[in-house]
Amino acid sequence: MGMWVDVNSSEIRNWVEEFLKSGAFRLLSTISGYEEGDNYYILYHFVGSEGDLNVRTSVPKENPVLPSITPVLPGGILYEREIQDLLGVKFEGIIDGRRLILPEHWPEGVYPLRKDFKPGEVKSNE
Amino acid sequence: MSERLTLPIGPQHPLLKEPIHFRFTLDGETIVDADIRMGYNHRGIEKAAEERTYIQDLYMIERICGICSHTHATNFVQAVEKILNVEVPPRAKFLRTVVGELERIHSHLLWLGVAGHEIGFDTLFMVSWRDREIVMDLLEIITGNRVNYGMNTFGGVRKDMNQEEIDETLKGIKILEERTLYYEKVAREESTFIARVSGVGYLPKDIAIAYCAVGPTARGSGVNYDVRRDFPYAAYDQIPFQVITSERGDVLGRTLVRVGEIFESVKIIKYALKNLPEGPITARVPRKVPQGEATSRYEAPRGECIHYVRANGSEKPDRVKVRAPTMANLMSIRHCLLNQQVADIPIIIAAIDPCLSCTDRLILLKQAGEKEGEILTWEELRRRSIAKKPL
Known part of the structure; x- marks a missing residue:
């Protein structure tokens, strides 16, 4: 079902830029x-x-950083901010990297969608 | 240069029934910047889905949203069915389509009422919500529920329709079709309505595409994309219908798209019920979900909704990602608001038909400084809800 493609994380922005140019509707x-x-x-x-396309990239857990695609596709902004908040993967060069979902007093470095996070164990940093 | 004013609205505010925070920068009455903060309604559903079995998830995911409940449930079962490699029987596909289109009519009529209310046209609000009762009754006849229909299961649907229910549905949508003619007349001819919404909340086509808008918001700006036609699911590859678009790009364009879509929904339901295939309503489904991953798209009343499910071979999914259409449409809303008047804020925000319970789903929070949370028994909760004096 659909196409699945693997792209190196350092290449992702260029890849998306090329992909956006390659067709009429994206x-x-x-x-x-x-x-x-x-x-x-x-x-x-x-x-x-032409159909749907899923592009996969990976980053190591010890340094979860990859280039943001928002400079070439601003429509990715809320999705990147959501992932930064919840999974703790950082997007370098994001056009607006503020918190979107987690509240201001949520402690730094706690990411709810990571598997080692258990609901109910968070303490506010205030 | 005139002084600029920052106007914070929300999270609790008069525009919407659901919590979201907007921060407007104003130059006089004109909006020069707009910013959004959300998360006030997060319930942790994606995380919770990883801790429950597939069948428990189906019931929980159906409750993401009270309006698009069939949307989320169908989308989730479709993704899991792809992983299971199960072919759904034709009759079940048609029944899913019928409920999905009734849900669309219900949602669009609700939106029409809200839009009417936001521009001070409360008669429109009252008559469209009166007519919405017809479609709610039909959904109750077919599924047993007015909302959260519980129609879907893995491999098909849980309830069949008999001839009596089919006749009732055809009768009901005939009335709705006649009433919709009136709404179309309002949208096309009523001069006060047109004066109030034409040119308001303009979204150019290139911005709609760059900011990944979906649904009637995008189609109202001439983006010709509809999941039902472009990635047919359920029975949409067997039913003729048109994708409605408008090149206007303003609130009037979005209204015309939605009213046009009600007619198309009526056509789809009529066709589906008259050509309902005979046969079973569920397929046999393996007990165990194998390793795998799948995406599923669904054209919700508000636009494309996508689910991504990743299975690890256990009884619980490894990851469930839900992106509801409002999330996609919130990105372009800033452009709709720029250079508009403060008085137009409500209708411009309402025009994307925002649904925050779909959009916000994540975490259970305890506010700073709050005492230890307490767990109430049902009796205590009930006692408090009917207590006359403040506690």
């Missing part, structure tokens, strides 16, 4: 993230005139 449906083994995986779910 829509980023969402960006999702999950963790497995020593990596976080980020999936970009696209729709194009």
Whole structure:
């Protein structure tokens, strides 16, 4: 079902830029993230005139940083901010990297969607 | 240069029934910047889905939203069915389509009423919500519930329709079709309505695409994308219908798209019920979900909704990602608001038909400085809810 492509995380912005130029209709449906083994995986779910396309990239858990695609596709902004808040993967060069979902007094470095997070154990940093 | 004013609205505010924070920068009455903060309604559903079995998740995910409940439930079962490699029987596909389109009519009529209310046209609000009762009754006849229909299960639907229910539904949508003619007349001819919404909240087509807008918001700006046609699910590949678009790009364009879509929904339901295939309503489904991953798209009343499900072979999913259409449409709303008047804020925000319970889902929070949370028994909760004096 659909196409699945793997892209190196350092290449992701250029890849997206090229992809956007390559066809008449391009829509980023969402960006999702999950963790497995020593990596976080980020999936970009696209729709194009040819069909749907899922682009996967991975970043190591000890340094979860990858280039933001928002300079070339501003429509990714809320999805990247959501992942920064919830999975703790940082997007370098994001056009607006403020918190979106977590409240201001949520402690730094606690990411609810990570597997080692258990609901109910967070203490406010105030 | 005139002085600029920052106007914070929300999270609790008069525009919407759901919590979201807007921060407007004003130059006089004109909006020069707009910012959004959300998260006030997060309930942790994606995290909770990882801690429950697939069948428990189905019931929880159906409750993400009270209006698009069939949307989320269908989308989730579709993703899991892809992983299971199960073919849903044709009759079940048609029944999913019928409930989905009734849900669309219900949502669009609700929106029409809210839009009417926001521009001071309360008669429209009253008549469209009166007519919405017809579609709610039909949903109750078909599924047993007015909301959270519980229609879906993995491999099909849980309830069949008999001839009596089919006849009742056809009768009901005939009335709705006649009433919708009136709404179309209002949207196309009523001069006060047109004067109030034309040119308001303008969203150019290129911005709609760059900011990944979906649904009637995008189609009202001429973006010709509809999941039902472009990635047909359920029975949409067997039913003729048109995708409604408007090149206007303003609130009037979005209104015309939604009213047009009600007619298309009526057509789809009529066709589906007259051509309902015979046969079973569920397929046999393996007890265990194998390792795998799948995405599923669904054209919700508000636009494309996407679910991503990742299965690890256990009885619980490894990851469930839900992106509801409002999240996609919140990104372009800043452009709709720029250079508009303060008085137009309500209708511009209402025009994307925001649904925050869909959009916000995550974490259970205790406010800073709050005492230890308390757990109430049902009796205590009930006692407090009917207590006359403040506690």
